[in-house]
Amino acid sequence: MRLSDFPPFKVIAEALDVITSREKLERVTTTPLYSNAFYLMLNTGVMALFGFFFWIVVARFYTEAEVGLGSAVISAMSLLSIISLVGLNISLVRFLPHADKPRELINSCYTLGGLISLVVAGIFLAGLGFWSPALAFVNQNAIFASAFIVFTILWTLSGLVNYTFVARRRAALALYKGIIFSVLKLALPVLFVLFFHTFGIVASWGVAMAVALGVSIFMFLPRVQHSYKPVPTLKLNLLKDMWRYSGGNYLANLFSTCLPFILPLMVVNVLGAQQNAYFYIAWMISSLLFAIPFAVSQSLFAEGSHFEDKLKENVTKSLKFTYLLLVPAVIVLILVGKWVLLAFGQSYSASALHLLWVLSVSSLPLALTHIYSGILRVTGRIKELVAIWGFIVLAVLLASYLIMPVTGIIGIGYAWLGAQTIVAVYILARRLSV
Numbered sequence: 001m002r003l004s005d006f007p008p009f010k011v012i013a014e015a016l017d018v019i020t021s022r023e024k025l026e027r028v029t030t031t032p033l034y035s036n037a038f039y040l041m042l043n044t045g046v047m048a049l050f051g052f053f054f055w056i057v058v059a060r061f062y063t064e065a066e067v068g069l070g071s072a073v074i075s076a077m078s079l080l081s082i083i084s085l086v087g088l089n090i091s092l093v094r095f096l097p098h099a100d101k102p103r104e105l106i107n108s109c110y111t112l113g114g115l116i117s118l119v120v121a122g123i124f125l126a127g128l129g130f131w132s133p134a135l136a137f138v139n140q141n142a143i144f145a146s147a148f149i150v151f152t153i154l155w156t157l158s159g160l161v162n163y164t165f166v167a168r169r170r171a172a173l174a175l176y177k178g179i180i181f182s183v184l185k186l187a188l189p190v191l192f193v194l195f196f197h198t199f200g201i202v203a204s205w206g207v208a209m210a211v212a213l214g215v216s217i218f219m220f221l222p223r224v225q226h227s228y229k230p231v232p233t234l235k236l237n238l239l240k241d242m243w244r245y246s247g248g249n250y251l252a253n254l255f256s257t258c259l260p261f262i263l264p265l266m267v268v269n270v271l272g273a274q275q276n277a278y279f280y281i282a283w284m285i286s287s288l289l290f291a292i293p294f295a296v297s298q299s300l301f302a303e304g305s306h307f308e309d310k311l312k313e314n315v316t317k318s319l320k321f322t323y324l325l326l327v328p329a330v331i332v333l334i335l336v337g338k339w340v341l342l343a344f345g346q347s348y349s350a351s352a353l354h355l356l357w358v359l360s361v362s363s364l365p366l367a368l369t370h371i372y373s374g375i376l377r378v379t380g381r382i383k384e385l386v387a388i389w390g391f392i393v394l395a396v397l398l399a400s401y402l403i404m405p406v407t408g409i410i411g412i413g414y415a416w417l418g419a420q421t422i423v424a425v426y427i428l429a430r431r432l433s434v
Contacts, residue, residue: 039171040298041325043178044291048284050182052343055281058189058201059344068273070201071280072135072264077148077202079261080124081155084117087250089163090377093302096167102225107233110160117156121149134268137198144199151206154213161216166302168224177220181212249382255389256373259396260287263412266397270404275351279409281344282352285337286359289329293367296322297374304378311378315371322367333360351409358413365417365424372427388423395419 058067088109099105125145129136138144158177165174185208189200222228260283268276300318304311333340337356341349369388376385399415407414 038295039175040166040295041291043171043175044295045288046175047178047182048288048291050186051284052340054182054186054189054204055284056343057186059277059281059348061189062198062201064277064347065273066198066201068268068276068280069135069137069198072132072268072273072276073138073148073198073202074205075261075264075280076124076132076135077121077152077155079258079265080120080152081117081159082254082257082261084113084120084152084156085159085250085253086113086116087253088113089159090249090253090301092160092163093167093298094377096164101235103228104233104235106164106221106225106228107231108235110157110230111232111234113156113160114153117153118149121152125149132265132269134273135265141199144202147199147203147206151202151209154206154209158209158213158216161213161221164221165224166298169302170224171299173216173220173224177212177216180215181208184208184211249377249385252373252377252382252385252389255386255393259393259416262397263400266400267404267409267412270401271408275409278348278352279355279412281341281348282355282359282409282413285333285340285356286363289326289333289360289363290366292326292329293322293363293370297370300371300374301377304374311375315375318371318374319367322371323364326363326367330360330363355410355413358410358417362413362417362420365420368424368427369420372430388426392419392423395422 055067058070062070092106092109096102096105124131125139125148128139138148161177162174165171165177185204188204188207217230221230263283264276264280267279296318300314303314334357337360338349338353341352341356369392373385373388376382376388396412396415396419399418400412403411403415
């Protein structure tokens with residue numbers, strides 16, 4: 001086999017051909033599969049970039065312990081919002097394009113998601129001493145506890161709004177929403193640091209989210225759904241048809257997104273707030289890489305929901321597009337990771353660099369997992385989807401819990417890389433069956 005025949009070089013050659021051809025470049029940028037994936041990636045990139053500067057500001061004005069506790073609280077709210085979605089986000093993408101009453105369906109999903117998040121956040125706070133003793137201080141302040149519940153509801157609604165944009169193939173609006181959120185939250189930690197300490201970190205995210213969500217609901221949503229108005233609605237007859245689909249996807253979505261929010265809670269309780277600060281920053285930076293296959297998978301799912309007959313063709317395009325962007329990004333992050341972490345402080349570079357390297361490499365097998373997840377959602381093979389992500393979650397949590405006290409935070413990276421590699425081998429054995 002000639003070197004030029006090796007698949008990675010084929011992908012690079014095709015990419016260069018596209019980049020150097022104006023006609024082909026225009027065709028790529030106007031293809032919904034690519035354009036929506038691009039906007040989703042750009043949204044994640046913008047949020048991560050501003051998040052990068054946000055945590056630099058926070059690291060300079062707050063102690064490492066406050067950074068660790070603040071990131072753990074934010075992780076808890078994010079996890080609860082994912083639990084509260086109960087698969088409604090995935091079902092919006094699958095069923096909204098062909099819904100007879102789209103406005104009522106959207107409002108019913110938002111209302112149900114908001115109510116569930118209210119209950120879930122309340123239960124979490126009631127049992128906080130059991131779930132996460134390190135965060136028990138939240139319950140000791142009525143304002144902090146109330147804000148925790150409100151911010152969790154906002155997080156849930158924000159996720160549903162983003163998936164509504166994806167369902168309507170208007171991911172650019174998710175980008176605009178992300179920019180509003182990212183810009184607003186950047187200055188708030190400095191304003192809050194004198195009075196609120198750990199709460200200042202959390203409030204910065206929550207207040208910025210409230211503004212971005214308000215703009216999205218009242219200005220952006222009417223652009224994708226004609227005559228849309230946010231009216232509390234609970235039309236269960238509209239939801240029952242998609243509930244069976246939602247149930248399986250709920251478990252799969254919960255498994256696929258919960259680890260970044262469970263692991264900080266585990267670290268802060270096992271290794272302490274300072275180590276969690278190092279872990280959280282390394283994972284946050286690595287999430288830039290993870291966002292590439294995730295965005296392509298979401299775009300593949302949306303396209304498959306509209307045109308299932310073109311699924312095989314779109315899978316091939318998705319794989320090429322993903323690895324074209326991912327491979328160079330992994331190499332760059334490994335090379336410059338030390339200096340990126342130095343922006344947060346010398347201790348972050350010394351303690352989190354090796355973890356950052358391992359997480360960067362893990363994005364390569366993770367890409368296969370995400371693309372295959374898109375295939376399974378479109379084809380309705382939800383049991384297999386749940387099994388794959390269930391294995392990843394159980395393997396990573398069990399392995400991390402057992403080896404973390406010995407290896408420190410790097411053990412989590414090894415557990416994550418190992419689980420993704422095993423799943424990637426399984427997917428290759430299945431030949432990415434469509």
